[in-house]
Amino acid sequence: MPKRISQKVRKPQEELLRFLRIETTGGILLLVAAVLAVIVANSPWGELYSDVQATYLGIDGILKMNVQHWASDFLLAFFFLVVGLELKRELVVGQLRDPKKAMLPVIAAAGGIIVPALVAVAITWGTDDVGKVWPVPVATDIAFALAVLAVCARSLPSSLRIFLLTLAIADDIGAIAMIAFLYSNIELWPLVAFVVTLALWIFLQRRRINSVWIYIPLGLLGWYFLHEAGVHATIAAVLFGLATRVKPDKGEDTEHTPCVKAEHALQPFSAGIAVPVFAFFSAGVAVNADTMQEFSSNNAALAVVAGLFFGKFVGVTGGAWLAAKFKLGSLSDDLKWTDISAVAILCGCGFTVALLIAELAYPGGDLAQQQELVKTGVLVGSTISAIVGGSILALRSRVVGRQKQANETEETAT
Known part of the structure; x- marks a missing residue:
């Protein structure tokens, strides 16, 4: 009897974890959190929301940050750990293992970084924002883009998902590099201590030490x-994700390597708590007549919208076309350029990393109002990209679905 009771208790938990590992779940929760943040920020609880954001937690003299920074600096680290683990898996045993197969989406990702940055620079040229805003529209949100793709492109080939996933991973590498190089004011000795910690992590991985109670602290x-x-x-x-072992030992399944096990364990927390909480405390911008009037005339905010929607479309499509034109990569036989163009628009879903870079580029104080406007640009540009890209994919999916149904009917008749 006790055994049966324990199984009943575990079953809902297992179902919840399984639900949180579904790609669409993370994107939906991210969107819900962002919408809820905007609603709360513009409701009678708006002042309380701002007070909670600014509440400091921690220990004086050791580590003390406000709630918004805890969400972006600490909680979002779990999302980036999953990204690092996914990168390592793709580089060793996945799509990025074969450079030739990965080249077309990687070059498309490069275009999707360069062109939005150039668009933002062009729009803000001659203003104080030109050196600050250009990194904001270069990032693509993996979770949200894949969620829209999964919902709107059910009849399209699986190779389209692989293209978007590879592109988004390469895009993340670029965004991570920018965060490291643009927003760092390096202190030597703590950096040395971190390098020692990372070296110890690698040493333990090579010694096949797998206890989580060592790796967590x-x-x-x-x-x-x-x-x-x-x-x-x-x-x-x-x-740390990139330093985790993914290649299986002799007699070991890939699913049981530390990298894959850690990704499997952390994904529910990342998708269900870390990213939604970050979105909730970062996406809450005031939306009223005065704000929208200021937004409509603010070059930096408009640069973000144009960079995400127009820049991503031109950059990703152009990069993919150039890669195919000069035979640096090849498009899958079952894909059309309409599919690539729709995904290119979908890449304008910036959300998580774009909001983070907006906070880093405009770190509050005198820049707090401008940060709000730039974040509004991220939300507007991402929403437009999701609606337009998702609509095109849905139309394509219907056409392909009807063709498949017609072919099946014809085969049955013969």
């Missing part, structure tokens, strides 16, 4: 050292 220590070094601490999570 080691990871937290590394996060703290890199934070104190002046480097955005989410970079620590990426590096």
Whole structure:
């Protein structure tokens, strides 16, 4: 009897974890959190929302940040750890293992970084924002883009998902590099301490030490050292993910390697708590007549919208076309350029990383109002990209679905 009771208790938990590992779940929760943040920020609870954001937590003299920074610097590290683990898996046993297969989406990702930045620079040229805003529209949100793709493109080939996933991973590499190089004020000794921590992590991995009770405190220590070094601490999570073993030993399944097990364990927390909480405390911008009037005439905010929607479309499509034109990569036989163009628009869903870069580029104080406007640009540009890209994909999916149904009917008749 006790055994049956324990199984009944575990079953709902297992179902919840399984639900949180579905790609569409993370994107939906992210969107819900962002919408809820905007609603609360513009409701009678708006002042309370701002007060909670600004509430400081921690220990004086050691580590003390406000709630918004805890969400972006600490909680979001779990999302970046999953990204690092996914990168390592793709580089060793996945799509990025074969450079030729990965080249077309990687070059498309490069175009999707360069062109939005150029669009933002062109729109803000001659203003104080030209050196600040250009990194904001270069990032693509993996979770949200894949969620829209999964909902709107059910009849389209699976190779389209692989293209978007590979592109988004390469895009993340670029965004991570920008965060590391643009927003770091490095202190030497904490950085040395972090390097020692990372080296110990690698040593333990090579010695096949798999106890999580060693890696959890080691990871937290590394996060703290890199934070104190002046480097955005989410970079620590990426590096720890890349330092985790994914190649199986003899007689070991890939599913049981530390990298895959850690990704499997962390994905529910990342999708269900870390990213939605970050979105909730970052996306809450005031939306009223005065704000929208200021937004409509603010070059930096408009640059973000144009960079995400127009820049991503031109950059990703153009990069993919150039790669195919010069035979640096090849488009899958079952894909059309209409599919690539729709996904290119969908890449304008910036959300998570774009909001983070907006906070880093405009770190509050005198820039707090401008940060709000730029964040509004991220939300507007991402929403337009999701609606337009998703609509085109849905139309394409219907056409392909009807063709498949017609072919099946014809085969049955013969």
